[in-house]
Amino acid sequence: MSEHLEIERYLAGERAEADDRHLSECAACRDEIARMEAVLADFGASAREWGTRPVRHAGGRTAGVTGRWLMFAAAALLLAAIPVYYSYAQHQAAAQAKADTALLDAISADISRPAPEPLEPLIDLVSTQGENR
Amino acid sequence: METAEIAVGQTRALLDDWDALTAAHWPGIFRFALASLRDPDAAATVAQDCFTKAWQNRDRFRGEASVRTWLMQIAVNLVRDATRSRRLQFWKRAPETVPEMADSRPSPETDAAARERLRAVWSAVRKLPERQRTVFLLRFVDEMELREIAAATNMAEGTVKAHLFRALRAVRQQTL
Numbered sequence: 478m479s480e481h482l483e484i485e486r487y488l489a490g491e492r493a494e495a496d497d498r499h500l501s502e503c504a505a506c507r508d509e510i511a512r513m514e515a516v517l518a519d520f521g522a523s524a525r526e527w528g529t530r531p532v533r534h535a536g537g538r539t540a541g542v543t544g545r546w547l548m549f550a551a552a553a554l555l556l557a558a559i560p561v562y563y564s565y566a567q568h569q570a571a572a573q574a575k576a577d578t579a580l581l582d583a584i585s586a587d588i589s590r591p592a593p594e595p596l597e598p599l600i601d602l603v604s605t606q607g608e609n610r
Numbered sequence: 611m612e613t614a615e616i617a618v619g620q621t622r623a624l625l626d627d628w629d630a631l632t633a634a635h636w637p638g639i640f641r642f643a644l645a646s647l648r649d650p651d652a653a654a655t656v657a658q659d660c661f662t663k664a665w666q667n668r669d670r671f672r673g674e675a676s677v678r679t680w681l682m683q684i685a686v687n688l689v690r691d692a693t694r695s696r697r698l699q700f701w702k703r704a705p706e707t708v709p710e711m712a713d714s715r716p717s718p719e720t721d722a723a724a725r726e727r728l729r730a731v732w733s734a735v736r737k738l739p740e741r742q743r744t745v746f747l748l749r750f751v752d753e754m755e756l757r758e759i760a761a762a763t764n765m766a767e768g769t770v771k772a773h774l775f776r777a778l779r780a781v782r783q784q785t786l
Contacts, residue, residue, distance in 0.1 A: 485778040489771050490756050513778075517750050517786050519724060524751040528641035530650075563719045 482506040487512055632661055635678055638752055639685045645747045646689045648736075656692055660685045675761045682754070682762040686744055694738065727785055734784035737776050745770055746777040 482499050487510060499508050637659050643653035663684050664671075671680055735743055741763070748759045758776075760767040 483777050485782060488778050489774040491771055491775070513782060513785075516727060516781070519728055521750045521753065523728055523732075524645040524747070525641055528637060528644050538706060580626075 482510070484509050484513060488517070613641070628665065631677060631683075635681050636661070636670065637682055638678065642685055642747055642752050643689055643690075645735075646743065646752045647692060652692055655686060656688045659688050679754075679758050679761045680750065681762070682752070686763055688742070690740065728765075730784045731745045731781055735777075738780055741765075742762075742773045742777040742780070745773040746781070749774055 481503065482496055484506070492599055500510065631708040636657060637656075640653055643656040644650060644659075647653050647656065660681060664681055671677075675683070697732065735746060738746060744763060745759055745765075748754045748762060756767050756770050759765075760770045763770065765773075
């Protein structure tokens with residue numbers, strides 16, 4: 478029997494008539510060719526199967542584009558919200574200032590009273606009597 | 611009308627139905643890009659860019675090769691560019707990504723052995739020089755004929771055989 482087949486050459490597509498004759502006589506080369514063909518078939522099948530799976534984030538390029546659009550949309554919403562937020566904040570600040578002023582006025586009024594609020598009728602009475610004398 | 615002219619006419623008609631062309635060839639282009647880059651997002655980008663470039667250059671398509679070969683030629687260039695520009699982060703990010711077996715084996719032992727063998731093949735393919743890897747993937751993943759691979763990679767058929775021979779030798783040694 479001739480020398481063993483160069484397996485890689487055969488699998489790469491470089492096949493001669495002598496190769497077929499050799500394969501019909503040599504079980505070792507036949508087995509090795511069959512083994513390598515199975516290995517390569519498994520490899521091809523695994524790669525093809527991988528290619529049919531949905532791309533991460535559900536949809537590959539579409540998902541990438543969708544994700545990018547979502548980011549743009551979020552950024553646009555954020556930008557649009559800034560003037561609204563400032564307006565709201567200014568409104569809140571004005572309302573707070575008004576409330577503060579009212580509180581300060583009330584405190585000032587309390588401080589400037591000659592007597593606590595429940596005793597004010599008595600003070601009025603005293604001042605009325607003084608005027609009558 | 612000459613046969614060649616009819617073939618070119620049919621090809622041009624196919625180019626006019628771009629949706630059908632994309633649907634027919636997207637899986638093959640994506641598969642090749644995925645097996646080359648091992649990153650689904652990057653592969654999807656390559657496939658998208660491939661069809662964009664093809665659309666932009668569709669008027670220059672002469673029908674000398676099949677549409678599949680023409681698209682694959684674009685994809686091979688895009689994958690090469692992507693690999694070169696992302697080489698460092700690519701190897702860092704997905705050093706051992708190995709797809710699962712496509713079918714289940716009759717027993718857990720044979721299943722485990724087949725998985726291990728598959729892992730060895732992916733590992734060997736990963737280490738192949740760029741041209742050998744491209745030729746190997748086009749042959750055994752996309753099941754292209756040698757003359758198609760030659761057209762898609764702009765190599766002579768003998769050069770394709772030589773690259774395939776070396777790639778097979780590396781893969782075989784890894785799986786012995």
